[in-house]
Amino acid sequence: MEELAIWSAVGQTQWARSASFEALATEWRLWGYRLALKITGCPEAAEDAIQDALVRAYRSAHQLHDLQAASAWFRRIVVRCAMDQHPGPVSAFSEAAQQPSLLLEDALQVRRTMGRLRPDQRAILALAVGEGLSYEEIGRALGVPTGTVGSRLHAAKEAFRLAWGSER
Amino acid sequence: MKDPIEKLEAFYEACDNANPTRMLPDPALMPRVVLRKVLGLAFAALGPVLVGGALALVLLTVGSTMLDAPRGDGGSSRLERQLKQAGLEREDLLVGPKLPQGRTEAKSWRA
Numbered sequence: 001m002e003e004l005a006i007w008s009a010v011g012q013t014q015w016a017r018s019a020s021f022e023a024l025a026t027e028w029r030l031w032g033y034r035l036a037l038k039i040t041g042c043p044e045a046a047e048d049a050i051q052d053a054l055v056r057a058y059r060s061a062h063q064l065h066d067l068q069a070a071s072a073w074f075r076r077i078v079v080r081c082a083m084d085q086h087p088g089p090v091s092a093f094s095e096a097a098q099q100p101s102l103l104l105e106d107a108l109q110v111r112r113t114m115g116r117l118r119p120d121q122r123a124i125l126a127l128a129v130g131e132g133l134s135y136e137e138i139g140r141a142l143g144v145p146t147g148t149v150g151s152r153l154h155a156a157k158e159a160f161r162l163a164w165g166s167e168r
Numbered sequence: 169m170k171d172p173i174e175k176l177e178a179f180y181e182a183c184d185n186a187n188p189t190r191m192l193p194d195p196a197l198m199p200r201v202v203l204r205k206v207l208g209l210a211f212a213a214l215g216p217v218l219v220g221g222a223l224a225l226v227l228l229t230v231g232s233t234m235l236d237a238p239r240g241d242g243g244s245s246r247l248e249r250q251l252k253q254a255g256l257e258r259e260d261l262l263v264g265p266k267l268p269q270g271r272t273e274a275k276s277w278r279a
Contacts, residue, residue, distance in 0.1 A: 030187065030188070038180050041179075046186075047189070050188060110179040130180035130183065160176060
């Protein structure tokens with residue numbers, strides 16, 4: 001397993017740590033950025049979130065004991081960093097404009113609507129609807145009991161629909 | 169009307185095609201790591217200077233207080249001795265020179 005090979009080098013020397021971190025960061029940065037973008041809805045905030053997440057991961061690598069759970073561990077860091085970001089002014093980003101099933105006007109309205117939700121609501125929508133994770137994985141990523149994920153997700157969807165209606 | 173959640177799904181699909189534009193952070197050049205190193209060096213370099221400065225300030229304050237302290241000539245300080253030599257009271261410094269008894273500035277203006 002690639003991740004195991006990467007992390008087995010971590011902690012030996014500073015050089016080894018930096019080298020293995022770079023390999024890890026390259027591998028995880030892309031999906032981390034996309035997840036952060038789904039939570040923030042803002043490319044600039046997502047860039048800040050992923051940079052923050054990589055720094056945090058680098059500094060707290062010693063806390064990672066279960067190597068098999070490395071992806072989930074990093075996802076949790078990304079979610080936390082993305083939730084801490086304050087999305088900038090609403091504007092469309094190029095990928096949204098290129099998406100055939102999404103009109104530019106709709107993309108802007110999605111971002112405006114997301115801006116009216118709480119960070120935890122945006123995060124649960126991104127993890128459930130955007131990433132298609134199981135309730136258990138969402139619970140771990142958000143640090144909430146699995147049993148409450150369903151009700152929180154339902155509430156977040158309702159909040160989104162309500163905010164969408166009032167935006168129109 | 170379509171469920172807004174479908175719009176959200178389409179938005180998430182667009183996010184799946186997005187790419188970060190910034191460079192990958194080099195662990196050795198990460199802002200926080202660098203900031204910590206710079207702050208560490210600054211404190212290491214400035215620490216003795218700051219402690220020395222604070223000590224010198226304390227010594228100067230104590231020294232000047234001792235110089236201004238009463239000299240044992242009836243409890244008067246240097247300021248009081250100077251006031252006495254000039255024929256003034258402490259209150260003169262606070263309220264300014266006294267006007268002649270029974271006259272105010274307003275009366276003198278009418279006159």
